[in-house]
Amino acid sequence: MATLREIRRKLRSVHNIQKITQAMEMVAASRLRKAQEKAEKARPYSQKLADMLGHLTSIPHDFIHPLIHSREVKKICYIVVAGDKGLCGAYNHAIFTTTEKILNQMDPKKVELLLFGRKAVDYFSSKKWSIHEKFVGWGGKIALHEIVDLSHRLIQKYLLATYDEVWLIYTHYINIASREIRVEKLLNIDPLEHIESEKLTNYLFELDAYAIFSEILPHYCLTRLQSALNESYASELAARIFSMRAATKNAEEMIEKLTLTRNKIRQSGITRELIEITAGVESLK
Numbered sequence: 001m002a003t004l005r006e007i008r009r010k011l012r013s014v015h016n017i018q019k020i021t022q023a024m025e026m027v028a029a030s031r032l033r034k035a036q037e038k039a040e041k042a043r044p045y046s047q048k049l050a051d052m053l054g055h056l057t058s059i060p061h062d063f064i065h066p067l068i069h070s071r072e073v074k075k076i077c078y079i080v081v082a083g084d085k086g087l088c089g090a091y092n093h094a095i096f097t098t099t100e101k102i103l104n105q106m107d108p109k110k111v112e113l114l115l116f117g118r119k120a121v122d123y124f125s126s127k128k129w130s131i132h133e134k135f136v137g138w139g140g141k142i143a144l145h146e147i148v149d150l151s152h153r154l155i156q157k158y159l160l161a162t163y164d165e166v167w168l169i170y171t172h173y174i175n176i177a178s179r180e181i182r183v184e185k186l187l188n189i190d191p192l193e194h195i196e197s198e199k200l201t202n203y204l205f206e207l208d209a210y211a212i213f214s215e216i217l218p219h220y221c222l223t224r225l226q227s228a229l230n231e232s233y234a235s236e237l238a239a240r241i242f243s244m245r246a247a248t249k250n251a252e253e254m255i256e257k258l259t260l261t262r263n264k265i266r267q268s269g270i271t272r273e274l275i276e277i278t279a280g281v282e283s284l285k
Helices: 004-058 091-103 118-124 144-159 209-284
Strands: 076-081 111-116 130-135 165-175 178-187
Touching (some): 004 209, 076 091, 076 118, 076 209, 091 118, 091 178, 091 209, 111 118, 118 130, 144 165, 144 178, 144 209, 165 209
Parallel strands (some): 076 165, 111 130
Antiparallel strands (some): 165 178
């Protein structure tokens, strides 16, 4: 049985850990409010842009824009969005499991990864897949100009046929208690994918239609990439809140058990000393 000193030492340790988990939960909750607002405010804009593209694409044209045109797939880029830190439950593991299921069906020579998050870099660095680019320390800190630059480079690589497809693997934020892994094609763009045919509307082009597509399609690509990052960061924070809350509750239960054990040991020691004193008095008679 553990000694009273060991129990007290363990109690202090668990108390300290409980304070840390409570603080981490509060920090994550504070950051989630901003991240959630950012993710939710971007959704109507992104959806409206997708609707507009769907309408424009439904109109017959005498051209197919290169960003919409599909071709034989020889090289694919997967953008995997994970976290920089752990202590967020199964958040990172779920992303990696989904990605592995997809990659295991692919020829490693045809795949390149673009990784967001230190956890993703650590996980895939020991795998057979080629890593094209890494972004660490990005959560809540990546600037708009960095996303614009990345979007521009991905579009250029697609137009130059360096990549024939670009896919996003990220976590979509639903609410603080639920989220889901999404695998979506970023390039080539399929504007009609989520548009219902009865909602399509004809447009009258006052400018050159090709010029309009060349302006809108890159912006649509940027919006989807930015939205995926916003959704992922909000999901990570929500997962961390629940993880730290569970850890705090476990610490409380452990403190109760250790306190009970400590009291039992202390009571046992007092009882033993009383017996010894009583026995000593009896022996003196």
